[in-house]
Amino acid sequence: MSRFSSLFMEEYQLIKDGFNENEYEFNKALESSDLKFKNIYFRSMQYDSLEFINIKPSQNITLITYTIGIGFSNSFLELVKMSSNNLKLRIAFCFTSNEEKSISKAINGFDEVFKMSDKLEIELIVNPNNHIKLLQFDSDLYLGSMNHSKTADDISISLNDTSHPEIYRNHELIVHFDKGGKDLTDLVWNQLKKESNSESFSINNGNYTGVLKRKLKNRKPLSKKESLKIDSFNTEMEKLKQKMVKREEIMEEVDKSMRLSMGIELNPFQESKVITIYSVDFSRISEVLQNENAECIITNFIDESSFINKDVLSEEMTEDWGNFISESTEVLDSLIFKEEELTEIIIEDRLDNELDDGESEPVWGDNSEKCLEETQKSNDEIVLSCYESIIEKLTEDIFSEEVFIVNLFEQ
Numbered sequence: 149m150s151r152f153s154s155l156f157m158e159e160y161q162l163i164k165d166g167f168n169e170n171e172y173e174f175n176k177a178l179e180s181s182d183l184k185f186k187n188i189y190f191r192s193m194q195y196d197s198l199e200f201i202n203i204k205p206s207q208n209i210t211l212i213t214y215t216i217g218i219g220f221s222n223s224f225l226e227l228v229k230m231s232s233n234n235l236k237l238r239i240a241f242c243f244t245s246n247e248e249k250s251i252s253k254a255i256n257g258f259d260e261v262f263k264m265s266d267k268l269e270i271e272l273i274v275n276p277n278n279h280i281k282l283l284q285f286d287s288d289l290y291l292g293s294m295n296h297s298k299t300a301d302d303i304s305i306s307l308n309d310t311s312h313p314e315i316y317r318n319h320e321l322i323v324h325f326d327k328g329g330k331d332l333t334d335l336v337w338n339q340l341k342k343e344s345n346s347e348s349f350s351i352n353n354g355n356y357t358g359v360l361k362r363k364l365k366n367r368k369p370l371s372k373k374e375s376l377k378i379d380s381f382n383t384e385m386e387k388l389k390q391k392m393v394k395r396e397e398i399m400e401e402v403d404k405s406m407r408l409s410m411g412i413e414l415n416p417f418q419e420s421k422v423i424t425i426y427s428v429d430f431s432r433i434s435e436v437l438q439n440e441n442a443e444c445i446i447t448n449f450i451d452e453s454s455f456i457n458k459d460v461l462s463e464e465m466t467e468d469w470g471n472f473i474s475e476s477t478e479v480l481d482s483l484i485f486k487e488e489e490l491t492e493i494i495i496e497d498r499l500d501n502e503l504d505d506g507e508s509e510p511v512w513g514d515n516s517e518k519c520l521e522e523t524q525k526s527n528d529e530i531v532l533s534c535y536e537s538i539i540e541k542l543t544e545d546i547f548s549e550e551v552f553i554v555n556l557f558e559q
Contacts, residue, residue, distance in 0.1 A: 182327060182328035183325050183331075185323070185324075185325055187323075187324045189292075189321070190319065193320075195303075196223070197221055197294065197296075198226065201223045201290055203226055204227075204230070205230050205231050206235070206286045207231070207286060208236045208284075208330055209237050209285045210237075210238040210239075211239045211240070211282075211296055212282050212340070213280075213297065214241070215244075215297065216254055217253065217257075218253055219297065220257055221296045221297060221300035221301055222301050223296075224296050226264075235268065236271075237270045238270070239270055239273075240273035240278060241254075242275060246365050251360065251361060251364045255357055258270075258360065262356065266353045267353070270350065270356075271350050273341055273347070274367065275343060275346040275347075276345055280340065281294055281295055281296065284330060285329075286329070287327050289324070291322070291323050291325070292320060292322030299318075347363065347367070349363055395543065398455070398543055398557065405454075405455075406535075406539060409451065409452045410432060410448075411436075430527070437534065437535075438477060442470040442471070443470045446469050455552055456546065456553070457551055457553050457554075460551055480534045490520065490523060494516050494523075496510065497519070500512065500513030500514065
């Protein structure tokens with residue numbers, strides 16, 4: 149990570165810590181030492197989740213999902229159906245609207261659940277921001293991107309049932325753990341339950357229609373205090389994002405001006421980003437850095453940099469840049485092989501002289517050619533690293549000291 153990226157990460161962490169000090173927790177590590185990985189499933193969009201979720205009679209089931217849509221998945225309903233009458237069942241889902249149509253859909257979803265077993269007592273969590281998707285039964289846990297609604301069913305069902313969703317089908321990735329699933333799910337459940345915008349309550353076959361109507365109708369938005377915290381955090385994140393975008397734009401200009409000053413032709417088809425190891429004549433960069441005076445390099449760079457505000461550019465800064473380039477060049481000289489020396493060095497190694505007695509003339513063959521290519525590649529990587537460090541240094545100073553024409557980088 150570059151020095152400048154580190155500074156941004158430090159600033160980001162300070163913003164987060166500031167909000168955490170105000171009792172707004174943005175993340176929490178959940179640890180479960182007994183969790184045992186079993187498998188990873190790639191579910192193609194047309195397949196039913198029953199193809200890979202190995203359901204079995206269970207005592208404890210927890211489903212956490214995104215919106216219910218028009219109902220729960222067949223895999224979940226079949227799991228409930230085959231489980232015991234004293235089943236402990238928990239369901240958490242996302243609910244964002246208190247309109248009658250949305251409430252009716254949610255109730256219809258629970259109609260199907262109670263048809264599987266009318267003796268259920270279901271513990272619920274409703275949260276408008278939940279995007280967690282998991283299914284746990286006893287020690288098994290399936291955790292991944294798949295929503296446990298009708299979109300987890302066989303897509304062919306949609307062809308025979310017009311009420312079944314045909315759209316919003318996606319490829320999904322699901323991780324299966326066959327041990328420790330309940331312990332981890334308990335941690336997730338308790339954390340979700342503690343969130344300030346979560347509401348928890350229980351329902352059974354005799355009251356679920358009325359309770360869901362009342363609870364979902366009365367879902368309250370975040371309090372003003374909570375909304376202000378989130379808005380304030382988002383504002384700070386947006387400011388940080390804008391700074392990063394501006395800094396990247398300045399880096400592109402620094403890179404372009406430096407290449408122009410070195411006489412490196414810009415490729416009009418190349419993306420406007422800092423050079424990669426596949427896009428530049430490294431011998432030219434190496435030649436300039438090793439043979440030209442650092443002060444001359446900086447002078448040429450400034451002459452090509454129309455974005456720099458030369459009225460605020462100080463002599464101390466340009467001198468510092470020159471010193472940095474001189475130091476970088478010294479490191480470069482110590483690490484790379486000079487091209488005129490490289491072939492001679494490889495020949496002296498006699499890499500292609502079979503049964504070499506040390507008396508015969510050295511031969512240049514495949515081994516020597518391979519060594520040359522590998523050494524040249526290593527040279528290029530060293531030159532690239534040196535060049536990027538120079539671009540990073542110039543960008544950091546120009547950005548942090550605002551040595552640029554501001555209106556050129558307005559959003």
